[in-house]
Amino acid sequence: MPIxxxxxxxxxxxxxxxxxxLDRMIPADDYDDYPGAWDAGVGDYLARQLQGxxxxxLSTYRDGLNALDLESESRxxxxxxxxxxxxxxxxxxxLERGEAQADWNVSPETFIEMLANHVAEGYYSDPGNGGxxxxxxxxxxxxxxxxxxxxxxxxxxxxxxxxxxxx
Amino acid sequence: xxDYDAIVIGAGAAGGIVACVLAESGKRVLLLERGSAYGxxxxxxxxxxxxxxxxxxxxxxxxxxxxxxxxxxSDGNPQTVLAPHQAGYNNNAMGVGGGxxxxxxQAWRFLEHDFRxxxxxxxxxxxxxxxxxxxxxxxxxxxxxxxWEIGVSGDGDANRFQSPRVRGYPMPPVPDNxxxxxxxxxxxxxxxxxxxxPLLINTTPYNDRPACVRCNLCVGxxxxxxxxxxxxxxxxxxxxxxxxxxxxxxxxxxxxxxxALGNVTGVSYITxxxxxxxxxxxxxxxxxxxxGAIESARLLLNSASPLHPxxxxxxxxxxxxxxxxxxxxxxxxxxxxxxxxxxGPGASIATCQFNHGNPGVIGGGMLANDFIETPIFFRRSxxxxxAPKWGLANKRWMRDNYRRWIEVKGPVQExxxxxxxxxxxxxxxxxxxxxxxxxxGTAHPETLRTTEFMREKAISWLEASGAEQIWSPPITLRxxxxxxxxxxxxxxxxxxxxxxxxWGRVHQHHNLFVLDGSIHVTNGxxxxxxxxxxxxxxxxxxxxxxx
Numbered sequence: 001m002p003i004x005x006x007x008x009x010x011x012x013x014x015x016x017x018x019x020x021x022l023d024r025m026i027p028a029d030d031y032d033d034y035p036g037a038w039d040a041g042v043g044d045y046l047a048r049q050l051q052g053x054x055x056x057x058l059s060t061y062r063d064g065l066n067a068l069d070l071e072s073e074s075r076x077x078x079x080x081x082x083x084x085x086x087x088x089x090x091x092x093x094x095l096e097r098g099e100a101q102a103d104w105n106v107s108p109e110t111f112i113e114m115l116a117n118h119v120a121e122g123y124y125s126d127p128g129n130g131g132x133x134x135x136x137x138x139x140x141x142x143x144x145x146x147x148x149x150x151x152x153x154x155x156x157x158x159x160x161x162x163x164x165x166x167x
Numbered sequence: 168x169x170d171y172d173a174i175v176i177g178a179g180a181a182g183g184i185v186a187c188v189l190a191e192s193g194k195r196v197l198l199l200e201r202g203s204a205y206g207x208x209x210x211x212x213x214x215x216x217x218x219x220x221x222x223x224x225x226x227x228x229x230x231x232x233x234x235x236x237x238x239x240x241s242d243g244n245p246q247t248v249l250a251p252h253q254a255g256y257n258n259n260a261m262g263v264g265g266g267x268x269x270x271x272x273q274a275w276r277f278l279e280h281d282f283r284x285x286x287x288x289x290x291x292x293x294x295x296x297x298x299x300x301x302x303x304x305x306x307x308x309x310x311x312x313x314x315w316e317i318g319v320s321g322d323g324d325a326n327r328f329q330s331p332r333v334r335g336y337p338m339p340p341v342p343d344n345x346x347x348x349x350x351x352x353x354x355x356x357x358x359x360x361x362x363x364x365p366l367l368i369n370t371t372p373y374n375d376r377p378a379c380v381r382c383n384l385c386v387g388x389x390x391x392x393x394x395x396x397x398x399x400x401x402x403x404x405x406x407x408x409x410x411x412x413x414x415x416x417x418x419x420x421x422x423x424x425x426x427a428l429g430n431v432t433g434v435s436y437i438t439x440x441x442x443x444x445x446x447x448x449x450x451x452x453x454x455x456x457x458x459g460a461i462e463s464a465r466l467l468l469n470s471a472s473p474l475h476p477x478x479x480x481x482x483x484x485x486x487x488x489x490x491x492x493x494x495x496x497x498x499x500x501x502x503x504x505x506x507x508x509x510x511g512p513g514a515s516i517a518t519c520q521f522n523h524g525n526p527g528v529i530g531g532g533m534l535a536n537d538f539i540e541t542p543i544f545f546r547r548s549x550x551x552x553x554a555p556k557w558g559l560a561n562k563r564w565m566r567d568n569y570r571r572w573i574e575v576k577g578p579v580q581e582x583x584x585x586x587x588x589x590x591x592x593x594x595x596x597x598x599x600x601x602x603x604x605x606x607x608g609t610a611h612p613e614t615l616r617t618t619e620f621m622r623e624k625a626i627s628w629l630e631a632s633g634a635e636q637i638w639s640p641p642i643t644l645r646x647x648x649x650x651x652x653x654x655x656x657x658x659x660x661x662x663x664x665x666x667x668x669x670w671g672r673v674h675q676h677h678n679l680f681v682l683d684g685s686i687h688v689t690n691g692x693x694x695x696x697x698x699x700x701x702x703x704x705x706x707x708x709x710x711x712x713x714x
Contacts, residue, residue: 010543024557024558025557025558026557026561026562027558027559027562029559029562029563031563032566034562034566040398050221053222053223053224060309089558092557092558096556112557113556115388115557116556116557116561117547119557120546120547121215121222121543124214124541124542124543124546124565125213125214125215125541125542125543126212126213126214126215128213128215128444129213129215137542137565138542140562140565140566141542141565141566141569141570142505142507142509142541142569142570143383143509143541143569144383144509146380146381146383146509148210148380148393150206150207150391150393151376151377151391151393152207152389152400153393154206154208154395155405156204156399156400157204157206157263157414161204161407161414161415161416162413162414162415162416
């Protein structure tokens with residue numbers, strides 16, 4: 001059983017760091033039962049997207065995750081995933097303000113903002129995208145997926161139409 | 168000898184109607200559509216790839232590659248936008264039915280004043296503001312025809328500011344919802360007139376299709392119950408049922424052909440089947456361009472000939488100018504109790520209190536609440552700028568606010584700017600080698616002033632309705648087109664100042680018409696589709712009788 005869904009696009013170390021970041025971006029909440037990002041499938045969403053629509057962001061992910069670990073080591077000696085949640089949050093918040101100690105070859109503010117957006121996409125969009133497992137995010141916010149069966153006539157375009165039935 | 172009486176280019180809101188009117192009058196019609204004939208199953212209910220939130224793609228055409236546009240940024244630098252879903256492309260859904268397959272279907276008539284903006288307000292510096300060559304009364308019968316033949320639900324009498332109508336709507340309005348009730352109380356406090364807004368959506372069975380099942384993915388998506396009325400489920404099937412209309416999909420018109428005397432003879436178009444590209448021609452007595460304000464202008468410009476070196480209808484360099492859409496002042500707020508009952512469509516209350524008569528600004532616009540939106544759309548549009556963007560605080564914000572969200576927004580009537588325009592790019596080509604549309608310029612500064620005025624009204628409405636944490640995105644000067652794109656082949660009686668006449672006929676060409684948002688002189692403070700439809704019914708009747 002693979003420990004992460006990223007195959008060879010991220011190293012094990014990068015995947016471990018990413019998982020830790022995702023779970024601070026959207027943590028599990030003691031207050032209720034709704035899962036954190038990783039358990040909701042956001043890792044699966046990103047694994048798919050980083051080999052698809054977001055392939056152009058892959059190098060930013062690698063560089064940013066490497067820098068995040070270096071930042072953590074320079075501040076606290078250990079890597080990001082080894083920090084406790086409070087320190088992880090504190091570090092992400094300072095990076096969001098642009099306060100970096102290590103050498104970053106991507107902008108830390110931009111990296112944090114990008115992650116926050118991508119994590120939200122995986123967590124809150126339809127499960128067909130790989131995240132929002134069991135519609136957990138929709139149950140949390142109160143979006144009711146009212147799936148309905150198509151009532152379009154199957155033969156609407158059968159007469160006098162030449163060409164493709166779809167793109 | 169012509170193959171057809173008429174060729175209609177584009178099977179969207181206008182093209183579908185013209186094709187139907189002509190075919191039902193016995194004309195032989197070729198309807199060419201560059202997109203596909205979609206079925207419900209082919210338009211995904213993907214929350215990241217739809218016509219409301221197109222982060223990585225969209226439901227309908229054109230395809231993601233091979234159809235770039237060029238957008239000139241505010242520093243004057245041209246940027247190539249590769250994919251239709253990307254920012255700046257200003258796509259409108261392409262396919263049979265066009266935007267009417269996935270729209271929110273708001274069914275607005277313009278007001279009498281909207282047809283004479285220049286007389287009403289004067290012409291501000293740098294603007295090309297003008298009156299229409301026709302008035303509301305001339306269009307009223309065709310608004311009525313669109314409402315009854317395409318199918319509109321609404322409350323006929325409740326809008327105190329509407330212009331006279333001969334009768335009400337064929338279907339009753341959408342039901343009340345919590346957001347409507349809250350906003351009505353607020354408007355009552357302010358003394359504003361409100362009403363249940365008109366929609367091209369069945370609230371009862373109509374035209375042999377059922378009433379809306381009230382799903383919560385409406386605007387931006389195809390309707391599961393086929394209750395959202397567009398040209399794809401009304402006039403286009405009617406046109407095809409006559410056996411006098413042929414629809415070819417996946418057919419990109421390359422140019423409008425003219426003979427040595429300059430008369431329009433037909434079109435050359437390109438099809439791609441299983442990777443094989445074929446170039447074909449069709450001849451017709453009349454050609455009607457209904458490709459949308461950007462693509463219609465592009466096609467006229469790409470149809471240059473020795474007699475028309477600047478493109479058809481463009482002897483005076485007017486084709487493509489006055490590109491406009493709608494600025495949308497928006498206010499977000501949060502109510503103590505849930506507003507979102509998960510029952511679509513959601514848009515349910517509007518006011519026309521501020522379309523005109525606003526001190527110190529030109530025109531105005533309608534304000535309304537909005538459709539039920541997806542959680543990810545909510546996260547991206549309603550999160551206040553000072554709210555946490557991640558972490559437990561953000562998660563709890565999502566959990567606690569999604570259903571309490573209340574929103575007021577509306578389309579502002581834009582003041583046309585001739586420097587906001589469509590040209591064809593000198594170097595970038597599409598997959599067939601055709602020069603692509605190039606968009607440049609910005610809205611007129613007066614549009615921003617009116618937008619700021621309306622933004623204050625939107626905020627006031629939420630305040631009076633008891634919303635908390637109200638915020639409103641800032642207004643910036645930019646190019647405006649989008650799904651409400653209009654103005655690029657404006658109507659007028661004077662050939663020196665307009666591209667088409669009052670019937671949509673290109674001034675220099677007796678048998679070439681443009682019918683879509685392109686011909687709007689101004690675009691109203693309303694969603695423009697019912698006006699596009701009414702003009703198509705009106706000109707379709709004219710073409711059937713005279714061509």
